[in-house]
Amino acid sequence: MEHDAVRAGPRLRGDGGEVFTMTDETREISAEDVCVLIPTLNEAATIGDVIDGFHEEGFTNVVVVDGDSEDETQEIARERGAGVIVQSGDGKGQAVREAVQYLDVPYVLMVDGDGTYDPADAHTMLEPLSRGYEHVIGNRFADMDDDAMKALNGFGNRMINRAFRFIHGADYDDILSGYRAFTVESFERLSLDSDGFTIETELAVECVKHGVETTVVPISYSARPEESETNLHPIADGGTIILALYSLAKTNNPLFYFGSLGLTGILTGGFLAFYVLWRWLQYGIGHEILALVSAAAILVGVQLLMFGVLSDMLVTLHREQRRRLEQITREAREPDDE
Ligand SMILES: Nc1nc2c(ncn2[C@@H]2O[C@H](COP(=O)(O)OP(=O)(O)O)[C@@H](O)[C@H]2O)c(=O)[nH]1
């Protein structure tokens, strides 16, 4: 198991230490090999400066994937020399998935169009890719302006990161960060289907699941300028993100997914059983129906728990096999190493 833990980055499940299996050679990443990908929806206030910022850092290939903005976003982007794609569907997730299909470079640097991320951090973001990492997350908590995140959003973010660590067993510090650098090849290995703001969550979970070499680098994060407005609704989108975290656990950590359902059943049944027993002993009143419900809840709960244990075994075996397959593929690709 420890190799699996390795490929998924540092894990907290206690199933192995952190030993990287990457090659020692580093490859130089030139700016031409990178596409700066900016999903936008009504970002006219900031998009111009964001594009200029990346041009100044030496990135000529800047692509804006727009969700049919009602303001001047598309015109400004074209004026500043960025490529503009209009997404065919809705949501940031759909936009990013669609845009990556059109790219003909090996590396993508994805960033918000709202001016909250710093183009000067681009090189920090890309550097790990030159060492063989496949996915890089910019950690906003490393250097965040005091007013960049509302208290509620900050709290929600921390809770979500904690839940991710617990459920998916990897510590990525800031899974909801919009600043990402990745190889197109690793992106294509992930099975992504989220449309909206769950795309970052799905990226993080899929990286763990598919053993994408992932790392985190510190970046700075500032507030949106006054005249620009977020598209994110903290309560609704926060809820969707937490639900996504949980439902993605089905194939990544089934013991948690089914186990938590099972435990809920067992605890509810146990509580009912206790109540029925107490009423009968104390007052001589019998609650047949409740007793039946309690027994059913406990039975279903135990079954779900067992199902979780079995699925966990399947997932573990599957990972083991995938790791072997990957090893064989690697060895087949480098036959003259020995
Ligand atoms: N193409 C596209 N971009 C979107 C959509 N919704 C949000 N975005 C962009 O995705 C980025 C992140 O969204 P933002 O509102 O900044 O979310 P926040 O950073 O969590 O506050 C911004 O550049 C938005 O303009 C959408 O439906 N389509």
Ligand SMILES: [Mg+2]
């Ligand atoms: Mg943003």
